[in-house]
């Protein structure tokens with residue numbers, strides 16, 4: 566079989582740190598294994614446009630491996646017109662929105678991801694982002710690097726998380742783990758908005774309350790963390806209109822997918838003070854262009870930006886788990902064994918998961 570992987574370039578870091586498994590250089594740690602089985606394995610980071618290695622190799626590729634961190638965008642056009650032999654698309658990580666899942670269904674391509682592989686990694690990042698926004702950390706650190714010391718300039722927009730209302734939009738594996746990690750902070754309330762209710766025992770475990778109306782949910786939260794997949798029902802969801810229902814001065818953390826939020830609406834809401842902060846690691850295209858407004862946007866006091874490159878789910882611990890998981894998916898595929906059900910996003914022309922939107 567011909568297996569093609571699109572991975573981010575690790576450069577010097579990947580040479581010095583072999584645990585950076587998800588890189589072009591370290592090839593998910595599966596190159597020797599695939600070779601020993603007689604497969605052809607091509608790894609590239611060159612993914613944009615018709616002359617990219619990705620698009621040139623795609624027509625006779627049997628299995629494609631991508632990651633959300635440096636997504637090889639497997640569009641409907643590529644699936645329907647170029648990927649003639651493709652049968653399996655593996656996401657080494659969690660979140661397969663960079664694959665046109667409806668087109669994959671049309672061509673009966675299986676899309677599988679390593680479900681759960683980095684959900685703790687992301688939940689920890691969310692808690693960090695919430696704290697750094699609420700406590701006004703980034704401007705405080707920048708002040709120190711500049712050589713200044715004006716406590717009041719930072720303290721005027723620094724708060725405690727205790728006593729605040731925190732809500733997760735989407736309460737699956739990550740959303741629930743965020744709530745669980747917030748329990749000891751003594752928030753006023755932990756809320757969630759999700760078309761799937763948590764099991765009663767899970768709700769009780771974290772003391773969370775479900776709010777069924779989205780506008781009502783947004784109006785009650787001091788902090789909103791977004792943890793839904795990107796699909797037709799969430800693309801562009803956080804737009805100007807929706808932001809008008811957010812409690813004034815709320816903080817938003819989005820580590821789910823950049824395209825869930827409208828880039829201009831977020832920038833403007835932050836600039837006007839409608840929201841006090843926005844943090845996360847996901848962008849509507851990746852790598853983010855140099856002039857992407859989220860790189861430099863600020864609230865009226867010059868803070869409120871906690872953006873980073875997409876790395877929350879690619880800690881070294883996570884990389885080990887998703888590299889192992891990708892190998893397991895391949896092994897099952899080669900041996901004609903069933904996949905772990907939770908890993909399957911679409912198969913046999915149908916959605917196997919309920920998390921990518923409500924469908925009949």
Ligand code: NAD
Pocket residue numbers: 658659660661681683684687734735736737738739740758759760761792793794795798799820821822846847875876877878879919920921922
């Ligand atoms: P999950 O499938 O366990 O949970 C997703 C939840 O979202 C489900 O409960 C689902 O019902 C809910 N949902 C879907 N559409 C919704 C909508 N329109 N409104 C309300 N709720 C909705 O997935 P997960 O493991 O928690 O991951 C969630 C997403 O986080 C992934 O799909 C991915 O996009 C993102 N993610 C990001 C990183 C990162 O490195 N930043 C890493 C892993 C996952």
